[in-house]
Amino acid sequence: MGETNIDSDQIRRQPHGSVGAAAGQKAIAQSNSAEFAEALFRYSAPEEVMTFPSTCGACAAMCETRMFVTRIPYFQEVIVMASTCDACGYRNSELKPGGPIPEKGKRITLCVKNINDLSRDVIKSDTASVKVPELELELTSGTLGGIVTTVEGLITKISESLERVHGFTFGDSLDESKKNKWLDFKASLNKILSMSEPWILILDDALANSFIAPATDDIKDDHQLICEEYERSWEQNEELGLNDIDTSSADAAYNENTHG
Ligand SMILES: [Zn+2]
Incomplete structure (x- = not known):
């Protein structure tokens, strides 16, 4: 696949x-x-x-x-x-x-091991990418928009969204191999939700606006959840429009004064 x-x-x-x-x-x-x-x-x-x-x-x-x-x-x-x-x-x-733009990006990795993990709260912002290595699935930032859901809800939404985007519906004239590929993928989605084996969910958010709820009161005791902060690259800041955040209003004022 x-x-x-x-x-x-x-x-x-x-x-x-x-x-x-x-x-x-x-x-x-x-x-x-x-x-x-x-x-x-x-x-x-x-x-x-x-x-x-x-x-x-x-x-x-x-x-x-x-x-x-x-x-x-x-x-x-x-x-x-x-x-x-x-x-x-x-x-x-x-x-x-509620606060200022976080200084760093954040990568959250959850090892989904049991049925309770499926009901953990998830906040996936528009700037987060989603990876499920077990499915060879990667959704780039901007996909799905921002959603408040659960682990299970996120996987279900991904499935619905792929079905919609690619027009994978039964009965249309989709060629056989594409259809089989989609059916295989859907079977793998259902398999990870059945929790027969542990799997990994990664949310990578350059603006650190995403969240997976810990299962313990102190996040340090939750050994299935890893949160890592990282410095955003220049390209990521550029993509987010943060490189010129401090100068844009000054530039506008300058242009207004000189050309207005
Ligand atoms: Zn109304």
């Missing part, structure tokens, strides 16, 4: 220069499903949740937004906002970084 790659060509590239500023404020994840908010609100005590009136993003009716700011242990300070519209049922949840 060959390596399965989805590249991020479909992902809109923002013009250079504005990206750095945007990268810091950009949501880690955004969703219209209920499960997202439920998963994150578990990290907060009810009295920490603020409620304020807002307008529905779909129908403009008045609705209520719940918000809290918290520090997720072994992750970072985050801002969670969720609203549900009683009038039209539209839901919107957003997870944002």
Whole structure:
């Protein structure tokens, strides 16, 4: 079986220069499903949740937004906002970084050994790549967008996304070998979720906005989870628009003054 790659060509590239500023404020994840908010609100005590009136993003009716700011242990300070519209049922949840852009990138490696590991919370930001060596699978950053899920949910979403992107559906005129390749891959996906053997999940996030929950109170006792920080390369900073983050506004002001 060959390596399965989805590249991020479909992902809109923002013009250079504005990206750095945007990268810091950009949501880690955004969703219209209920499960997202439920998963994150578990990290907060009810009295920490603020409620304020807002307008529905779909129908403009008045609705209520719940918000809290918290520090997720072994992750970072985050801002969670969720609203549900009683009038039209539209839901919107957003997870944002609460602090400055982390200085270093972060690589998280989880050895998935038992069925409980499948229900660990996972936050995969848009800038994280996902690797599953057992499947020869690598999804580059920008693929799948930002999601709040579990280990099992992540694998399921990858499967659904590959199926959609490659149009692997039964009954169409897909040639036989491609179809068999996909069926093989899907069988391997199901096999890793059946936990007959341990497997490795790697999230590599240049902006360190991703997270896999430890199974123990102290992360040091969790021998299946390894978090490594690394210096971003110049290319990675360039990709994230961080190399000119400090000069872009000055440049704009300069241009405005000289040409405006
Ligand atoms: Zn509405």
